[in-house]
Amino acid sequence: MILGIDPGPNESGLALCDLEGTWGFEMKENEDVVSIILGIPNVRKVIVAIEEIQGYGMAVAQETFDTCRWTGEFRRAAIMAGHTAVFVRRRQVRMALCNHPKAKDPNIRQAIIDRFGGSRSAALGTKKRPGPLYGCSGHCWSALAVALVAADQGGVSVTIEQDI
Secondary structure (H helix, E strand, C coil): EEEEEEEEEEEEEEECCCCCCCEEEEEEEEEHHHHHHHHCCCCCCCCCEEEECCCCCCCCCCHHHHHHHHHHHHHHHHHCEEEEEEEEEHHHHHHHHHCCCCCCCCHHHHHHHHHHHCHHHHHEEEEEEECCCCCCCCCCHHHHHHHHHHHHHHHCCCCCCCEC
């Protein structure tokens, strides 16, 4: 099982893949994310993959520091629950999914769509005919990217059957 997290100062994007390869996507308040991490049963290997904040030499706002504190809380919760906690840097995501260090969010999204459907309509689908990534939006794309990179680097096989 893999839980990808795109942390934010108040709420975070989540992408959860269960043992059958079924994905779920949500935005949650950070306190709820900690509860989710602590509530995942440690039956098999559970990876909590958290996007790591990187410094680029520029001034940052208080929100960045708040987000940094939450990444530590998520890691602590994962360790307390007996899960494997890993940090994934944005550069790792860019290189793993797009093979280019300057790839942007649209490039990463397209790489994920290509991986799980080949086209936007096949990957996302519609309300009547949902695709494997139906419901993924906003920060959940980044959470999904982090989860996929952690899975690939950890040797975990990830397939998608349907959205949960």
